[in-house]
Amino acid sequence: MSVWIAIGVTAVGCYAVKLLGLLVPAGALERPLVRRLAALLPVALLAALTAQQTFADGQDLVLDARAAGVAAAALALLLRAPFLLVVAAAVVVTAGVRAMGG
Numbered sequence: 001m002s003v004w005i006a007i008g009v010t011a012v013g014c015y016a017v018k019l020l021g022l023l024v025p026a027g028a029l030e031r032p033l034v035r036r037l038a039a040l041l042p043v044a045l046l047a048a049l050t051a052q053q054t055f056a057d058g059q060d061l062v063l064d065a066r067a068a069g070v071a072a073a074a075l076a077l078l079l080r081a082p083f084l085l086v087v088a089a090a091v092v093v094t095a096g097v098r099a100m101g102g
Contacts, residue, residue, distance in 0.1 A: 053066075054066045054067060064097075066094060068097045069090040069093050069094030070090065072089045072090050073087070073089060076089040076090075
């Protein structure tokens with residue numbers, strides 16, 4: 001039964017966050033600082049999630065095939081490769097490192 005309580009609390013919390021967003025005055029959202037932060041926040045969150053999923057395993061720091069894949073993707077981005085090529089490079093390098101026993 002505790003799972004259903006957690007689901008209910010999460011649903012109410014999500015609704016409350018949406019409601020709070022609707023209650024913010026429009027003038028506050030038009031400020032230049034708020035607009036700049038709103039543009040940068042998704043990028044920062046995505047980078048943090050990528051780093052956490054790549055370099056962490058529970059409470060431990062891990063450098064394995066995933067790190068090599070991210071490095072390959074970063075190199076492809078620096079070379080201004082198309083997005084699909086960036087993803088393909090990450091996949092191929094990660095698979096190659098894992099196949100070699102990493």
